[in-house]
Amino acid sequence: MPALADHQSHINVKTIVAVLALSASSLSVAALNEEQRWLELPASIYVNLSDDPLLDRDADGLKDDYENRLADAWRPYFVFDQNENSRQHCSTVSKIVETTVSAPCGVVDTFIPGDFCEKLVEKTVVETVCKNNVDDDSLRAFEPVVIYQVRPIAEEGWPRRLKIQWAFLYRLDGGYRESNVCTNYHYGDTQSGQYELLSYDGIRWSIDKLDLWAHKGKVAATSGAIEWTSPRSTYWGKMPDRPSPKIYASAGKHHQYISAQACEDEPGACDDDCGGGAERLANLVSQGGFNNVGEFQMHPSYQGSNQPFLTNLKPVGFPGELVWDATGSCHCPLATTAAECFTGGLGSSWTASAPPQSCDTPTPVYKLFDLQSAPRPPMELGPLFTILLF
Numbered sequence: 001m002p003a004l005a006d007h008q009s010h011i012n013v014k015t016i017v018a019v020l021a022l023s024a025s026s027l028s029v030a031a032l033n034e035e036q037r038w039l040e041l042p043a044s045i046y047v048n049l050s051d052d053p054l055l056d057r058d059a060d061g062l063k064d065d066y067e068n069r070l071a072d073a074w075r076p077y078f079v080f081d082q083n084e085n086s087r088q089h090c091s092t093v094s095k096i097v098e099t100t101v102s103a104p105c106g107v108v109d110t111f112i113p114g115d116f117c118e119k120l121v122e123k124t125v126v127e128t129v130c131k132n133n134v135d136d137d138s139l140r141a142f143e144p145v146v147i148y149q150v151r152p153i154a155e156e157g158w159p160r161r162l163k164i165q166w167a168f169l170y171r172l173d174g175g176y177r178e179s180n181v182c183t184n185y186h187y188g189d190t191q192s193g194q195y196e197l198l199s200y201d202g203i204r205w206s207i208d209k210l211d212l213w214a215h216k217g218k219v220a221a222t223s224g225a226i227e228w229t230s231p232r233s234t235y236w237g238k239m240p241d242r243p244s245p246k247i248y249a250s251a252g253k254h255h256q257y258i259s260a261q262a263c264e265d266e267p268g269a270c271d272d273d274c275g276g277g278a279e280r281l282a283n284l285v286s287q288g289g290f291n292n293v294g295e296f297q298m299h300p301s302y303q304g305s306n307q308p309f310l311t312n313l314k315p316v317g318f319p320g321e322l323v324w325d326a327t328g329s330c331h332c333p334l335a336t337t338a339a340e341c342f343t344g345g346l347g348s349s350w351t352a353s354a355p356p357q358s359c360d361t362p363t364p365v366y367k368l369f370d371l372q373s374a375p376r377p378p379m380e381l382g383p384l385f386t387i388l389l390f
């Protein structure tokens with residue numbers, strides 16, 4: 001009985017997710033302490049003239065391995081709504097309508113030929129109303145697919161800063177799950193965020209600001225408004241444990257909020273709902289290697305391996321989709337050029353959303369990252385060149 005087996009396994013998965021969610025949500029810290037704000041790398045992140053150029057293959061002046069260590073340290077943690085994966089709901093609605101019936105004639109009734117009169121009466125009608133939200137699961141087990149770019153911020157002196165630009169990829173924006181009014185949905189859902197880190201020596205780095213949440217802008221890492229997980233393993237246990245900031249992703253839409261309450265208080269006309277669903281720590285190593293996309297001008301990748309930089313999104317769940325190019329197979333009427341498409345690698349699955357309702361023009365993945373050349377920090381000589389010169 002496949003149907004029963006599927007149902008049973010669905011229940012088991014839901015039970016496991018619920019248990020995981022409970023255990024994860026109970027482990028949280030209110031604010032970062034000083035130790036948790038800092039991370040010490042084995043050496044400076046900046047390459048110097050003595051270093052092997054292969055340490056920095058996207059040519060932004062930062063050692064690529066250290067870019068990944070810093071991204072991994074405070075990687076985001078997602079909390080979804082309990083209705084994130086619920087399918088289209090149909091419900092019964094009772095309403096009173098007026099109708100005419102034939103009945104024995106009374107004083108005020110309209111006489112019609114024959115033995116009966118036509119009579120106006122009220123009648124309760126029960127109708128089945130279905131929301132227009134897409135009839136599909138909006139969240140796959142491995143979503144969001146989290147990819148990122150790490151690069152310097154232009155600064156001459158110390159402290160210096162760097163930026164981690166995040167992109168969170170979903171196959172589907174499933175519409176406002178709880179709304180009967182705002183029901184727009186579309187394929188190819190991209191969300192984003194940003195961290196700023198600072199350092200006084202290039203070796204010890206502090207998470208300084210986070211820009212992840214709607215209506216918040218840049219939030220200081222020390223802010224008590226941020227909910228953090230308890231410290232957890234980073235860089236396969238080879239770096240110190242660090243907490244992760246929580247992102248409350250609204251049901252279906254994946255709008256990002258700093259708390260479940262901020263989501264419920266959202267002032268827009270559409271109703272966002274958050275919290276109580278699956279919880280997932282960002283996975284930065286979807287294929288075993290890091291999901292670092294490098295730089296637009298420089299992102300070498302061995303064909304088929306997606307290493308050292310992620311360029312082909314097929315192995316991470318988006319067939320036909322590339323990080324730095326739009327594929328041109330967009331079906332969104334509002335997109336006038338291929339460059340405006342983010343197809344989500346959906347191919348024929350686009351028909352599931354036909355016709356796209358209001359068609360929020362999908363954002364191509366590359367538009368979530370910086371495209372200009374990275375501002376390289378001043379190059380230092382390094383020990384080998386220093387000895388040669390002096």
Ligand SMILES: [Ca+2]
Binds near residue numbers: 055057058060063067
């Ligand atoms: Ca680099």
Ligand SMILES: [Ca+2]
Binds near residue numbers: 062067149150
């Ligand atoms: Ca980089």
